[in-house]
Amino acid sequence: MWNSGNPEGLDTGKVEGHSPGLYMNYASTSPRQSAGLTQALIHYLEQNQHMNAGRNFEGLEDGRIQFRARRALARFFGAPGTSQVIFTSGITLSLNMVLCGLLKPGDHVLTTHVEHHAVSRPLSRLQRQGIIEVDLLPCARDGSFDPALIRTHVRSNTRLLVMTHGSNVLGTILPVSESVAQAKALGLFTLVDTAQTAGSLVITLDEHTDVLAFTGHKGLRALQGTGGFVLSKEAARQIEPWISGGTGSVSESFEQPQFLPDKFESGTPNTLGILSLGVAVEELLGQDLAHIREQELQVTARFLEGVKHIRGLKVHGTGKAELSTPVVSVSSPAHDSGVLARKLYEEYGILTRCGLHCAPLAHQCAGTFPAGTLRFSFGPETSCQDIDRALYALDSLLRS
Numbered sequence: 339m340w341n342s343g344n345p346e347g348l349d350t351g352k353v354e355g356h357s358p359g360l361y362m363n364y365a366s367t368s369p370r371q372s373a374g375l376t377q378a379l380i381h382y383l384e385q386n387q388h389m390n391a392g393r394n395f396e397g398l399e400d401g402r403i404q405f406r407a408r409r410a411l412a413r414f415f416g417a418p419g420t421s422q423v424i425f426t427s428g429i430t431l432s433l434n435m436v437l438c439g440l441l442k443p444g445d446h447v448l449t450t451h452v453e454h455h456a457v458s459r460p461l462s463r464l465q466r467q468g469i470i471e472v473d474l475l476p477c478a479r480d481g482s483f484d485p486a487l488i489r490t491h492v493r494s495n496t497r498l499l500v501m502t503h504g505s506n507v508l509g510t511i512l513p514v515s516e517s518v519a520q521a522k523a524l525g526l527f528t529l530v531d532t533a534q535t536a537g538s539l540v541i542t543l544d545e546h547t548d549v550l551a552f553t554g555h556k557g558l559r560a561l562q563g564t565g566g567f568v569l570s571k572e573a574a575r576q577i578e579p580w581i582s583g584g585t586g587s588v589s590e591s592f593e594q595p596q597f598l599p600d601k602f603e604s605g606t607p608n609t610l611g612i613l614s615l616g617v618a619v620e621e622l623l624g625q626d627l628a629h630i631r632e633q634e635l636q637v638t639a640r641f642l643e644g645v646k647h648i649r650g651l652k653v654h655g656t657g658k659a660e661l662s663t664p665v666v667s668v669s670s671p672a673h674d675s676g677v678l679a680r681k682l683y684e685e686y687g688i689l690t691r692c693g694l695h696c697a698p699l700a701h702q703c704a705g706t707f708p709a710g711t712l713r714f715s716f717g718p719e720t721s722c723q724d725i726d727r728a729l730y731a732l733d734s735l736l737r738s
């Protein structure tokens with residue numbers, strides 16, 4: 339257990355000037371990509387002629403890269419077929435494509451009070467345009483969510499439940515399986531944001547889930563600017579293509595092809611990014627997610643235990659590692675979170691993230707709006723010693 343004061347032999351990491359030393363901002367992006375990625379990218383750049391998949395014979399290798407990535411992602415997310423994997427530039431685009439392609443005038447949407455702007459902003463825009471109505475289902479102060487609320491808020495025109503699997507502010511894991519099951523029983527379309535959980539918690543396209551949206555650069559450990567969504571065939575029929583253009587198929591028609599994946603993939607693809615997704619997800623398929631989760635639980639539990647003993651610090655979220663992703667938000671009435679984050683970085687080389695984290699709703703829910711919080715988030719490289727170093731630094735700053 340961690341206690342305040344410098345444990346014997348601990349490198350406190352106190353630094354002179356800037357040093358990126360200790361990265362604790364994994365909820366934002368993963369600082370390291372999967373192990374085999376650099377080599378695969380170099381190989382592609384050295385060997386490949388940069389042909390366009392599906393556009394000419396020479397593009398066969400790029401087509402193979404896409405197929406390999408689709409196959410890995412289909413297995414990873416439990417999609418029945420490779421064509422049910424759609425590539426985008428990231429989960430923000432995925433969510434916009436599904437929301438804007440699905441929702442029609444008069445539709446009512448249910449969502450939660452801890453969503454990221456990738457969900458809340460497109461919904462808010464559609465609402466302001468008078469196209470849809472939105473109900474924010476309340477979450478408790480710790481971000482936990484009761485799926486029974488879906489039944490009590492559903493209306494005759496409710497079309498969709500869209501929710502995140504994990505709060506990027508509070509770390510709280512939301513009960514997606516129960517929620518999508520409830521929503522499906524009421525005839526709703528279901529869309530899940532896996533940005534904070536894919537790569538450490540198992541989440542699959544089951545019979546209650548219409549679309550799982552994912553991003554490549556966090557837990558999946560692919561390149562930034564990658565992501566996509568997996569969807570059921572029935573869901574694909576219901577979503578209009580929000581972006582249309584060249585697909586290299588059915589070129590005689592001015593209509594977007596209706597078959598997958600072309601219906602949702604227009605323009606020249608990001609082959610390097612897709613290669614990175616394929617390599618990273620194949621690597622994850624060869625690992626035990628339970629093992630990744632176990633390591634996350636260990637460091638998160640150690641941090642949560644330690645911050646309890648730091649005077650003047652409030653911990654937000656459930657305070658329980660097993661109910662949380664490796665994300666912990668803290669605040670202090672006596673210290674601005676931005677100042678703390680800056681001092682942690684400048685004096686101890688510890689990189690965290692402060693403010694509202696593109697999720698003001700979650701802060702409203704936790705009572706930390708508009709000041710925001712100081713957020714620590716951990717990943718596979720975070721060790722118990724790193725946690726102790728962060729606790730020591732935080733404790734020292736709060737005492738000063």
Ligand SMILES: Cc1ncc(COP(=O)(O)O)c(C=O)c1O
Nearest residue numbers: 428429430454456502506533553
């Ligand atoms: C829950 C959640 N959804 C969506 C996003 C947006 O991800 P991206 O920037 O990769 O599109 C984030 C990013 O932090 C997130 O935490």
